[in-house]
Amino acid sequence: MQNENIIKDPNELLEKLDNLHPSDIAYSLKKIENESEDDFFYVLKTMPDEILGEVLLELPDNLREAAYEELSIEKLTDAVDELESDDATDIIQEIEEIDREKAKEIYEGLEEQDKKEIDWLRRYEEDEAGAYMQTELFSAKLKETIGQSIKRLKEAKAEDALENIHQVFVVNDDKSLIASILLEDLIIFDFDKTYEEILNEADEYKYKPFKVSDKTHIDEVAKHVEQYDLSVVAVVGYQDILMGRITSDDILDVIEQNATEQIYQLAGVDEEFEHEDNLINTAKKRAIWLFLNLGTAILASLVIGLFDQTIQAYVALAILMPIVASMGGNAGTQTLAVMVRQLALGDIELENAKDAVKKEVFISLFNGFLFALIMGVIAWIWFDEKLLGLVIGLSMIVNLFSAGFFGASIPLILKKFKIDPAVGSTVLLTTVTDIVGFFSFLMLAKIILL
Amino acid sequence: MQNENIIKDPNELLEKLDNLHPSDIAYSLKKIENESEDDFFYVLKTMPDEILGEVLLELPDNLREAAYEELSIEKLTDAVDELESDDATDIIQEIEEIDREKAKEIYEGLEEQDKKEIDWLRRYEEDEAGAYMQTELFSAKLKETIGQSIKRLKEAKAEDALENIHQVFVVNDDKSLIASILLEDLIIFDFDKTYEEILNEADEYKYKPFKVSDKTHIDEVAKHVEQYDLSVVAVVGYQDILMGRITSDDILDVIEQNATEQIYQLAGVDEEFEHEDNLINTAKKRAIWLFLNLGTAILASLVIGLFDQTIQAYVALAILMPIVASMGGNAGTQTLAVMVRQLALGDIELENAKDAVKKEVFISLFNGFLFALIMGVIAWIWFDEKLLGLVIGLSMIVNLFSAGFFGASIPLILKKFKIDPAVGSTVLLTTVTDIVGFFSFLMLAKIILL
Numbered sequence: 035m036q037n038e039n040i041i042k043d044p045n046e047l048l049e050k051l052d053n054l055h056p057s058d059i060a061y062s063l064k065k066i067e068n069e070s071e072d073d074f075f076y077v078l079k080t081m082p083d084e085i086l087g088e089v090l091l092e093l094p095d096n097l098r099e100a101a102y103e104e105l106s107i108e109k110l111t112d113a114v115d116e117l118e119s120d121d122a123t124d125i126i127q128e129i130e131e132i133d134r135e136k137a138k139e140i141y142e143g144l145e146e147q148d149k150k151e152i153d154w155l156r157r158y159e160e161d162e163a164g165a166y167m168q169t170e171l172f173s174a175k176l177k178e179t180i181g182q183s184i185k186r187l188k189e190a191k192a193e194d195a196l197e198n199i200h201q202v203f204v205v206n207d208d209k210s211l212i213a214s215i216l217l218e219d220l221i222i223f224d225f226d227k228t229y230e231e232i233l234n235e236a237d238e239y240k241y242k243p244f245k246v247s248d249k250t251h252i253d254e255v256a257k258h259v260e261q262y263d264l265s266v267v268a269v270v271g272y273q274d275i276l277m278g279r280i281t282s283d284d285i286l287d288v289i290e291q292n293a294t295e296q297i298y299q300l301a302g303v304d305e306e307f308e309h310e311d312n313l314i315n316t317a318k319k320r321a322i323w324l325f326l327n328l329g330t331a332i333l334a335s336l337v338i339g340l341f342d343q344t345i346q347a348y349v350a351l352a353i354l355m356p357i358v359a360s361m362g363g364n365a366g367t368q369t370l371a372v373m374v375r376q377l378a379l380g381d382i383e384l385e386n387a388k389d390a391v392k393k394e395v396f397i398s399l400f401n402g403f404l405f406a407l408i409m410g411v412i413a414w415i416w417f418d419e420k421l422l423g424l425v426i427g428l429s430m431i432v433n434l435f436s437a438g439f440f441g442a443s444i445p446l447i448l449k450k451f452k453i454d455p456a457v458g459s460t461v462l463l464t465t466v467t468d469i470v471g472f473f474s475f476l477m478l479a480k481i482i483l484l
Numbered sequence: 485m486q487n488e489n490i491i492k493d494p495n496e497l498l499e500k501l502d503n504l505h506p507s508d509i510a511y512s513l514k515k516i517e518n519e520s521e522d523d524f525f526y527v528l529k530t531m532p533d534e535i536l537g538e539v540l541l542e543l544p545d546n547l548r549e550a551a552y553e554e555l556s557i558e559k560l561t562d563a564v565d566e567l568e569s570d571d572a573t574d575i576i577q578e579i580e581e582i583d584r585e586k587a588k589e590i591y592e593g594l595e596e597q598d599k600k601e602i603d604w605l606r607r608y609e610e611d612e613a614g615a616y617m618q619t620e621l622f623s624a625k626l627k628e629t630i631g632q633s634i635k636r637l638k639e640a641k642a643e644d645a646l647e648n649i650h651q652v653f654v655v656n657d658d659k660s661l662i663a664s665i666l667l668e669d670l671i672i673f674d675f676d677k678t679y680e681e682i683l684n685e686a687d688e689y690k691y692k693p694f695k696v697s698d699k700t701h702i703d704e705v706a707k708h709v710e711q712y713d714l715s716v717v718a719v720v721g722y723q724d725i726l727m728g729r730i731t732s733d734d735i736l737d738v739i740e741q742n743a744t745e746q747i748y749q750l751a752g753v754d755e756e757f758e759h760e761d762n763l764i765n766t767a768k769k770r771a772i773w774l775f776l777n778l779g780t781a782i783l784a785s786l787v788i789g790l791f792d793q794t795i796q797a798y799v800a801l802a803i804l805m806p807i808v809a810s811m812g813g814n815a816g817t818q819t820l821a822v823m824v825r826q827l828a829l830g831d832i833e834l835e836n837a838k839d840a841v842k843k844e845v846f847i848s849l850f851n852g853f854l855f856a857l858i859m860g861v862i863a864w865i866w867f868d869e870k871l872l873g874l875v876i877g878l879s880m881i882v883n884l885f886s887a888g889f890f891g892a893s894i895p896l897i898l899k900k901f902k903i904d905p906a907v908g909s910t911v912l913l914t915t916v917t918d919i920v921g922f923f924s925f926l927m928l929a930k931i932i933l934l
Contacts, residue, residue: 052687053688055712057713068836094831184672187668187671188672191668191672197668198668198715199666199667200650200715217667217668217671218637218641218647218648218649219641220671221637221670221671222637222638238503239502239503260733260737261505262505263731265648265715265732265733281715282732282733282736283710283713283714283715283732285736286732286736287710289736289740289743290710290739293739293740293743293746293747294829296747297746297747297750297824297825298821298825300747300750300821301818301820301821302814302817303818313846313850317850317851320815320818320847320851321850323814323818324811324815324855327810328811328858331806331811332807332862334806334807335803335804335806338802338803339803342799342802342803345795345799345802349795349796349802352788352792352795352802353785353788353792355806356781356784356806357781357784360777360780360781360784360914360918361774361777364773364774365770367752368751368753368770368773368774370751371751372748372753372758374747375748379740381544386518393766397763397766397767400764401767401770401771405771405774408775409778412782464810468806468810472806
């Protein structure tokens with residue numbers, strides 16, 4: 035679908051700008067930059083301000099940063115001026131990280147109203163609903179007629195000051211949000227009626243607004259949007275005062291981002307440092323995780339060291355012992371992935387967690403016995419020693435059971451202590467499955483074989 | 485946010501049904517079912533048909549199936565009748581899986597128009613856009629005035645036949661989709677104008693519809709929606725004939741579901757079999773993956789077996805060898821997670837994959853040298869043997885390098901052969917890091933130490 039809209043010639047791209055979505059322009063620019071950085075900057079500098087801002091937002095991080103450095107303060111100020119409040123704030127903050135002075139000058143060049151909104155939005159923590167909301171929205175007062183409000187909408191749209199409007203937010207004299215009426219309902223009403231009349235005639239719950247507080251964590255907002263299948267949610271402050279709105283496209287990004295973070299965390303990767311220009315920083319961040327893992331591996335080695343004489347007497351043990359640890363690790367990873375994801379999705383909660391643990395223990399015991407049998411027979415035939423089969427079989431049961439039990443419990447315990455279950459549970463679990471795996475196998479061998 | 489809307493008393497819940505979102509009713513029912521299955525069925529059987537269908541859709545899988553079995557054919561038919569086409573089709577198909585005869589009788593009891601739509605939607609494969617679309621939408625003809633079309637909208641809404649309307653889809657006499665006008669634009673037009681007039685006056689690209697073909701893979705549709713920040717996308721068939729639409733809440737579910745599948749696949753879990761009532765089926769599915777892993781582990785053991793005399797001569801090797809394999813496995817998992825996720829998000833494509841491989845190789849070499857140093861010194865001191873430090877250091881470099889190189893290449897190769905990179909790449913990579921880890925360590929030991 036993308037390909038038809040990609041234009042690799044700079045001048046052709048500039049000609050067709052009006053017919054292209056900013057996302058397509060950004061994608062074309064990415065291709066152009068691959069060929070020539072000069073052409074890339076040429077197109078950026080030549081395109082109209084009202085397109086530039088939107089395109090910047092769609093560029094990959096590294097190209098956007100390059101653009102911040104290359105474009106003039108005037109050009110950037112004009113581009114930011116055209117953006118909605120949340121996007122304008124994001125860009126100013128990003129430029130600040132690269133060049134504090136430049137960001138300040140751009141901010142100074144904005145209109146007073148824009149400055150105020152940016153000041154306001156900047157106060158929020160980056161994971162609060164307020165940091166994701168845009169302040170541009172369509173609202174109306176109780177005493178206003180629908181026709182009057184639509185006239186205002188028309189004017190705002192003529193100035194390109196409003197888009198993506200799904201509903202009108204009705205506020206009282208204190209600016210508190212009291213109703214939300216979808217445009218599909220609004221369009222069929224008598225335009226001469228006031229909002230107050232409409233609301234009085236309607237069922238009490240019909241226009242009840244979906245709202246979140248500006249301090250709500252964005253993940254909570256995402257759950258709210260998913261649960262009620264919303265395309266827009268209102269953001270309110272103290273005493274339900276209407277502050278802004280968050281649209282479903284922002285929520286989509288949040289969900290995608292959260293999933294990425296979860297996958298990375300389970301694998302011991304810190305998402306934030308993966309896009310660094312300096313790869314050494316990325317490598318160092320990954321090294322921290324590997325360092326923790328090294329600790330686990332050394333612990334496991336110490337356990338093996340306890341049995342050095344057993345191994346010397348019976349070298350088959352050294353050959354077989356990684357199998358038990360590896361099977362435990364894998365079975366544990368299965369359990370962990372299911373638990374972490376279900377906890378994140380809210381399918382498992384702490385109160386009904388017992389069932390989940392029971393399920394995982396059942397599965398791990400089932401597979402423990404299954405692979406005890408399989409591996410027991412293999413070891414018996416391989417080394418022609420029945421008792422060796424018994425040892426590895428018993429140790430498989432013990433280790434797969436503990437993989438299931440701890441794979442299910444560790445995320446729950448972390449969650450109980452308000453630690454993100456995706457962070458750190460892998461390394462804790464590996465410690466358990468490695469140590470239990472090596473210890474049970476070698477200890478049983480010492481008792482049974484020698 | 486959820487708690488205020490949860491009602492655990494069956495009769496209180498029935499009284500307040502009209503004021504609750506179906507999602508909240510379903511959540512309350514889940515709590516009620518925990519206490520008493522009878523109360524759960526009592527509420528379901530007593531609630532009005534137009535609510536029942538929506539609530540069924542929001543119930544967890546196992547409760548929904550219980551409801552399909554318990555509710556009468558008449559009740560289910562009436563509930564399905566109230567649903568939108570895509571949801572009605574889903575429910576009929578789900579009942580079919582439990583009780584083919586019951587599903588058939590429900591289908592027979594529906595209105596002719598509903599039957600036709602269900603017949604149509606059932607033809608699609610489960611991952612095609614057509615299977616996700618709803619056929620209910622607001623469309624208008626070129627010659628129609630806006631006022632006339634809004635009158636139709638009003639009638640449809642009065643019958644509860646249309647909701648979630650964001651735009652009007654304008655079609656020509658052949659029913660081909662030619663424009664999409666958002667309600668926020670429509671509401672400010674002169675209602676006496678025809679759509680043809682509106683379109684002639686406007687810029688060619690202003691009302692260009694975002695559309696996908698009914699045969700498009702749903703993941704492509706999700707990318708399209710994300711890329712263009714859409715709340716609705718039109719679904720068209722042969723010659724752009726308008727077939728239906730997909731809303732952003734469905735796309736949200738697709739994205740969430742895909743992320744879950746990806747996390748599970750990387751951990752060797754088949755999402756589809758995780759919600760089985762019979763845990764033995766879940767256990768068996770997980771066992772398939774563990775079986776593959778057992779093959780890998782045995783391969784690694786065979787490698788160790790090649791060096792049994794070396795180990796017997798020098799038992800410290802048995803103690804240290806899991807460290808090298810474990811570090812390789814973990815570094816490889818980091819690389820794999822990043823590659824698989826970036827490929828899924830489209831941030832890495834096959835054409836620019838070389839940069840990604842270079843990045844991963846750089847990082848793995850950096851960490852290879854770092855941990856060679858750390859572990860080399862530890863091994864030297866631990867066993868008071870300089871050469872043992874050298875052996876484990878060299879082997880750490882070799883194994884972390886191959887972890888980075890293969891961790892980056894395996895997903896790309898799978899993708900090239902059109903195999904999902906998340907499926908199977910973990911087990912392939914573990915095979916590499918285990919074999920390279922054990923072989924390099926023991927081989928170097930044999931050469932250097934003995």
